[in-house]
Amino acid sequence: MVNLFKKSYTYKNKDGEDVNATRFYVKCGDRLIPIQPTYFEKKDEKGNSIEDKDFAARKAVLSSYAEVLPDKE
Numbered sequence: 001m002v003n004l005f006k007k008s009y010t011y012k013n014k015d016g017e018d019v020n021a022t023r024f025y026v027k028c029g030d031r032l033i034p035i036q037p038t039y040f041e042k043k044d045e046k047g048n049s050i051e052d053k054d055f056a057a058r059k060a061v062l063s064s065y066a067e068v069l070p071d072k073e
Contacts, residue, residue: 003027006066024062025069037062 005025013019026033037058042050 001029004062004066005032005069006063007069022059022063024066 003026005027007023007025008020009023010018010020024035024037026035037055039055040052042052044050
């Protein structure tokens, strides 16, 4: 059986501001494996970066299916 979990946390960015983030894990048997949705770097014909607009959607889908990772005992 495979289960998807998430763990929310806060960290400070380089400007000292609090940022909310989520880590995802897959549990296979008794192993907990971290996974990370990929941000796809895209460039236009001039070499300018194009925003990966589907990144937030991929994270939202993972988050909606994931259970909260229980604290360690």
